[in-house]
Amino acid sequence: MELNPEDVRPLYADRDPVHDFEHILRVMHLAERIACIEGADRAVVRAAALLHDVCREEDHAVASAAFARRWLADRGASPEFIEAVAHAIEVHRFREPRVARTLEARVLFDADKLDAMGIIGLARLFAYSGVHRYPLWRAIGEEETDADSAAHEFFRKIRFLPERMQTETGRRWAEVRLARMRQAIEWLETEIRGEDLEGW
Template sequence: MSHGRDHVERVVKLAVYIAKKEGADVEVVKKSAELHDIARDKPNHAIESAKLAREILRREGYDEAFVEKVAHCIEAHSFSSGVEPKTLEAKVLSDADKLDAIGAIGIARAFIFSGENGRSIEETIEHFEEKLLKLKDLLYTKTAKELAKERHEFLVKFYEQIKRELKFYEEI
């Protein structure tokens, strides 16, 4: 699955790594990464995931300040949620999620998502243009920007190659 448990586990690892490097609250970052996609199947999944996370964390006995810090991270993590991250922890989660969408893993996830949703190669390439190729410029932390360099370069090379191959088929 493009947004399954393996994606969440990678985002948790990336987020904790970035949090440690950047001096963010690791506990807030880790918990928000674990819960960031729990309502992935719903429209505006970031807002819905934050609502569910609040319920879960309150049931687990976390204090309200912690709950709200985590909820903000989750609300602000998504490319399309429209919520600007206001804290370092929210920026870290946003960056970790975006990093998992570029590079070789990001390419694999894009095509898995396309298979899950019946999108063609051409429609997937449009997704590259509309979102994936823009992600490196939307990162907040120095650590994520460093990690993104190689991943973005690979994404661009793949994109250019697949565009050349598709063009070939148009010309024959």
């Protein structure tokens, strides 16, 4: 069963820019590329990517998997296909990791995390800060909360992603994006301190 992205576009209407339909498309494209390299089932990976953030409540991975089971069953998908897609969705979350039993689940996990890295990841960090009215940037060492600023999200979560990736392709690509993101953050901190320009 090959899903058309346009079939799920309405499910992501009125989303914030962090988890909108563009995020879904980016994850889908990354997941399909990893699936091709790693030998995963592309149809399962594609469907899982398209439905992985369809619900946004607290445990959105479990809720999205339950939605995917109903939605795919209504469209005549086989029980085996449905379970493969739902499992991948259930275990894709970083903060509450569950064991990925299939290659397709590992591929989705990596694709989703790759979209949190690099320059696009930095843009999403700032969008998240804006949506939740967090400071644009705050030096590490000041009082921290669970989602204090874009800086804290990077140093608490994102810089550890390469070692958490679950495919060889994902790990390799994560290192590339992390290096790019780290360099951008170093420049950002320099500019925030006003130390990037000569002539003083």
